[in-house]
Amino acid sequence: MKRDFHIFEPLLRLDSVGVRYGAQVALRGVSMDVWPGDILAFIGPNGAGKSTLLKAILGLVPIDEGRLERSPEASRDRIGYVPQSLAMDKAFPLTVGEFMALHGTARGFWAGGIPRSERANVESSLEKLQAHTLRDRKLGELSGGQLQRVLLAAAMLRGPELLLLDEPASGIDRRGAEDLLELLGGIHAATGMTILFVSHDLHFVHHLATRVGCLNQSFCGLGTPQEVLHEHFLEEAFGQSFGRGPFRPAVA
C-alpha cells in the first residue's frame, strides 16, 4: 500500500552536518532534504564519507556539527537498514528463518527457530523478496545475491518508512544486481517507500535513483542522475576522467 505523507515536509533535513573520527574529518557541511518517496543514491570514492552519512542518519555515529532533523516517519524504529555485509563466521548455524526472527517484534525467551507469532510475517516478507525457498538454508551458505535479498527482507519485516542500504550491489554479479534493481524498483513502486543507498556501481545508481548525491566529505553535486552522473562531478569526486559528457551506463 502506498504511504500517505504530507509531501511538503521532508522526512530528514540535514543542515551543515559534520562528523569526525578523532582528528579525521569524515563529513563536513552536508546539507540536504530527503523527501518522501525519494530514491537517493550517494556516490563517491572510498573514504568519501558515504557510509558515515548513512550511519549518522541511523544514529550509529554522533554528529559533531550541524543538525539532523527527523519527521516522525523517520524515527529510528521506522528505519530499515541493510548493512554492506555480516561480519559472521560462515559456519554460524543460523537459518534464514531464524535470522528473520531476530528482526521481528517477539520478546522473551528465544532458543532459535521462528516463534509461532512471527511465522506468517516472516513467510510473507521472504515471499515479497522471492526468498521464501531459502527459509531453511543457513545464512553462511547463501550467495551474495541471495544474502542481499534476505537482508532486504529482514529490513522490510517491520514495514519501515525509510530504507537505508549500504552498497547493496557489492559482492554480487551483474545478473544478481539486475535482479536486485528490479526488486527494489518493485518495492518502491508498490509502497512509495523512501530509499537511501550508497553505491560504487554507477549503472545501479543510474537505473534506480531519482536523486544522486556525489560526496567527497561534502557534496560536490546533488541532483537528478542526469545532472550528477556527469563528467564534471565525477571527476571532481573521483579525481579521474569518466569520458566526455554525461555518464553512459551501457559503457560503464
Next chain:
Amino acid sequence: MTGFWQYDFMRHALISALILGPVCALLGVFVTLRGMAFFSDALAHSALTGVALGLMLREVWGVPIDPLLSVLVFSLSLAALMSWLMRRGNLGADTVIAFSFTGSVALGVVVISALGKYRLLDGFLFGSIYSNSTADLWRQAILALGVGGFLLWNGRSYALATLNPDLAKVRGIPTARLDLIFALLIALTVTVCLKMLGAMLLSALIVVPPAAAKLVAGGFRQMLIFSVAGGTLCAAAGVIASWFLNVPTGPCIVLTDVAFLIGCFVFRAVKA
C-alpha cells in the same frame, strides 16, 4: 552402580556435572560464536591470582575472606577491564587477552611463591569435583538458572549483535552493555565451575560441546539443543566413567567431551 551412588561425594559430583554441564554448554554457544574461547580460557587461568590474593589477605593481613569471593571479585574486575580495553579498539582483542592473561597469572604465581603455597596450584589447575558440598551445589544451581535464564531471555539480542553490531544498535539493542554483561557472566561461570574442573580443563567444558554441535547443527536451535544435551551427557558420563575406570574426573569429563567432538566430526564427514 549402587556402589557409586552410596557415596555422598560421588552423588554430589554427578549432580554438579548435571548442573554445570548444560549451563557451560549454553554459555559456550555464544562464547564460540562470538570468538571468545580464548577470553574464557584467560579468565579461568587468571583466577589463580584471585586465589593468591585471597590467601594473601587471609595469611598476611588476617582478613577472613572466602577464597571463592576473592576469585569472584578478581575475575569480574579482570573481565570488565578486558572488555573495556577491547571496546576501545586501540589494541586488538587477542593482544588485550594475552597480556591480561599472562600478567595476572604471573602475579598469581609470584604471590603464591611468596606465601610458599605451591601445593595449592594442583587443586587450582585440575579441580576437585569430589569436594563439592551441598552449599556448592546450591550455588551452582543458582548460577545455572541465572546465567541460562539471562542468555535465553536475551538470545535474540546476542545473536544479532554477533552477526552485525550495527544492525543490533539500529534495533535499539544496547550492545556495549550486553558485551560487558556477557564478559561478567563468563567470569561468574568460570569462578563457580573452577572447583569442578580447574583452570586447565574448564575451557573444554565451555568450548568443546558447542564446537561439536556447530559441526552437525542445521540451525541455531539445533546447535543449542545438541550443545546443551552433549554438554550434559558428557559431563555426567565423565563422572561415571572416572568411577569405574578409577581415573581423575576432570580429565575424564574433558576426554568425553573430546570424544563427542570427534563423533560429530566423523558424522559430518560421513554425511557429506
